[in-house]
Amino acid sequence: MATPQHLECNLCGNQQPYEPFVAAVCQNCGGQWLEARYDYAAFKRELLRGLPNRPANMWRYQDVLPLKDPSALDLYPAGGTPLWLSHRFAPGLGHESVYLKDERYAPTSSFKDRQAAGAVAVMLENGVREAVIASTGNAAVAYAAACARAGIKLWVFMTSLVPQEKLREAALFGAEVIRVSGNYDQTKQIAAQFAQRRQLLLDRGATSIPARESMKTIAYEIVEQLGWRSPDWYIQAVSGGLGPLGVYSGFKELFHMGLIDRIPKLGIIQAEGCAPMVKAFKAGKEIAEPVVPETSIIILSTGDPGKTYTYLHSLIRQYGGVMESVTDAEAFAAMRALAKSEGMAVEPATAVAFAGLEKLIRNGTIQLDEKVVVNCTGHTFPVEKHVLGDQWAVDVHLSKDQSPAPREGLEAALENLDEKTKTVLLVDDNADDALLIRRLLEGKKSYRVFHANDGWEGLSLARQKLPDLIISDLTMPGIDGFGLVEELKLDPRTRDIPVVVVSAKDITPEERKRLNGHIQALYQKGSLPTRKFVDQVINVIEETNEKAERGEKP
Numbered sequence: 001m002a003t004p005q006h007l008e009c010n011l012c013g014n015q016q017p018y019e020p021f022v023a024a025v026c027q028n029c030g031g032q033w034l035e036a037r038y039d040y041a042a043f044k045r046e047l048l049r050g051l052p053n054r055p056a057n058m059w060r061y062q063d064v065l066p067l068k069d070p071s072a073l074d075l076y077p078a079g080g081t082p083l084w085l086s087h088r089f090a091p092g093l094g095h096e097s098v099y100l101k102d103e104r105y106a107p108t109s110s111f112k113d114r115q116a117a118g119a120v121a122v123m124l125e126n127g128v129r130e131a132v133i134a135s136t137g138n139a140a141v142a143y144a145a146a147c148a149r150a151g152i153k154l155w156v157f158m159t160s161l162v163p164q165e166k167l168r169e170a171a172l173f174g175a176e177v178i179r180v181s182g183n184y185d186q187t188k189q190i191a192a193q194f195a196q197r198r199q200l201l202l203d204r205g206a207t208s209i210p211a212r213e214s215m216k217t218i219a220y221e222i223v224e225q226l227g228w229r230s231p232d233w234y235i236q237a238v239s240g241g242l243g244p245l246g247v248y249s250g251f252k253e254l255f256h257m258g259l260i261d262r263i264p265k266l267g268i269i270q271a272e273g274c275a276p277m278v279k280a281f282k283a284g285k286e287i288a289e290p291v292v293p294e295t296s297i298i299i300l301s302t303g304d305p306g307k308t309y310t311y312l313h314s315l316i317r318q319y320g321g322v323m324e325s326v327t328d329a330e331a332f333a334a335m336r337a338l339a340k341s342e343g344m345a346v347e348p349a350t351a352v353a354f355a356g357l358e359k360l361i362r363n364g365t366i367q368l369d370e371k372v373v374v375n376c377t378g379h380t381f382p383v384e385k386h387v388l389g390d391q392w393a394v395d396v397h398l399s400k401d402q403s404p405a406p407r408e409g410l411e412a413a414l415e416n417l418d419e420k421t422k423t424v425l426l427v428d429d430n431a432d433d434a435l436l437i438r439r440l441l442e443g444k445k446s447y448r449v450f451h452a453n454d455g456w457e458g459l460s461l462a463r464q465k466l467p468d469l470i471i472s473d474l475t476m477p478g479i480d481g482f483g484l485v486e487e488l489k490l491d492p493r494t495r496d497i498p499v500v501v502v503s504a505k506d507i508t509p510e511e512r513k514r515l516n517g518h519i520q521a522l523y524q525k526g527s528l529p530t531r532k533f534v535d536q537v538i539n540v541i542e543e544t545n546e547k548a549e550r551g552e553k554p
Helices: 040-048 058-064 112-125 138-150 164-172 184-198 209-225 242-256 276-282 307-319 328-342 348-362 384-388 407-420 431-444 455-465 481-490 509-515 530-549
Strands: 006-009 034-037 083-085 098-102 130-135 153-159 176-180 233-237 265-271 321-326 372-376 423-427 448-452 469-473 499-503 521-524
Touching: 034 209, 040 058, 058 112, 058 209, 083 209, 098 209, 112 138, 112 209, 130 138, 130 184, 138 153, 138 164, 153 164, 153 184, 164 176, 176 184, 209 242, 233 242, 233 348, 242 265, 242 307, 265 276, 265 307, 265 348, 276 307, 276 321, 307 321, 321 328, 321 348, 328 348, 328 431, 348 372, 423 431, 423 455, 431 448, 431 530, 448 455, 455 469, 455 481, 469 481, 469 530, 481 499, 481 509, 521 530
Parallel strands: 098 372, 130 153, 153 176, 233 265, 233 372, 265 321, 423 448, 423 469, 469 499, 499 521
Antiparallel strands: 006 034, 083 098
16 A cells, blocks of 8 residues: 555644645645655665566556555556657757656656646546646646546636647547636636536645656656666756656655665746746745746746745755746747757747756856756647748649649749748847847748757758858857858858858957958848848848859859
């Protein structure tokens, strides 16, 4: 039997009995940070034996999960996800020891599958046949799938801002989906009122012991996969914060059993448009004030983290760490970079974590000799449009009725294709500047615009795509604009591509001399409105095309 022996309040130390579906609130001080306590001596013996005959998923650690008799249940197979060493993304930042905990291998591609598996298993064990959940997307889909397998009817409340594809995915699993025209916090209120009125079980998120305990299995897996060693950092993007709150229960249990020598520092990353935790942390506050979400990354749009922030803040005070935010544009840039460097397509919420990792490495918060694990979850669907824009492919129309195209139709289509495929490569580490220029270019004509975050990535893309024009910033990490131009001119494949250089600082005569003869034009940031700058860039492209048609070099 693995049912918790008792619950212990992290604030006052009070011990009280465990009840599976009662909000975990201390009966002594009213605190909501209660932790389950198990027979750790017996579990440690099993760990030291190598956990023989245990499944390779989260149920491997069933001794510290709140279930009486797991063998009597048909348990949902969440967890058991791989841990990858980053071979290109992190080394590109100068860091050789970043690991990716790849939760995309879960049943619905999200670490929320663990939460759903744990919560639904406890529902099954206690005869619950109908339940309610409020979600920003991933939890709804995970619970819908787990409940479908368990034969439990699920009511899902989601804000109408959630991508319709996620709403449909939850409905596909048989959940009753309720769309709420409001933000996530309002959606939670309505779900709670509905559950109370119909006397149904409401999943309580961070205050639910089964939901929170399930997340600790991430820590157990990481430590076992690292050879029973703890990382120096654990990084995760958060909305409400349940994930890392649960994960750290696992790290603490392993530490107190003497199986790891330290508890890792915690990196909490939020989207800048909805970062109440980060704002409170940087202001030195123990309570986060609610904000109105202003981010396109809806999954991370919890404006009021409540007590969860206070508990995460306490963890950072105890074990070290930081809270940081990144812009949506930085997240989308990291999403593209991760896909191109590691072959991993992740959702924007995970991209927020990787953009945060990049920021923490660059500003020296994470040292280059520290071992880092990043929670990697979700898939890009249905958000590729935010990352790729509308020009990710080129349409060629040959005939209306799908019959073989006549010769003249094919030639016209190919000419049209040539006209459409004028490509521009933007090389700029300022994602917001690059996004603005990209949108203006794509709004003027059907250009295909690619973006590189630094000189090395720009050089690689230039050799792959052979664009019609390159727009490059001068000051960037790694190889700067001067080095990029020189490398381009040394390569026969890229030496004739016209380059427009944009600089945020004044150019010295020596620097102008260094660029002279190698670039098409030089502009000072701020000297022209962005729209006029784009107009001049288009003129450069058209002049280059005219020269090419006359057989002249650009």
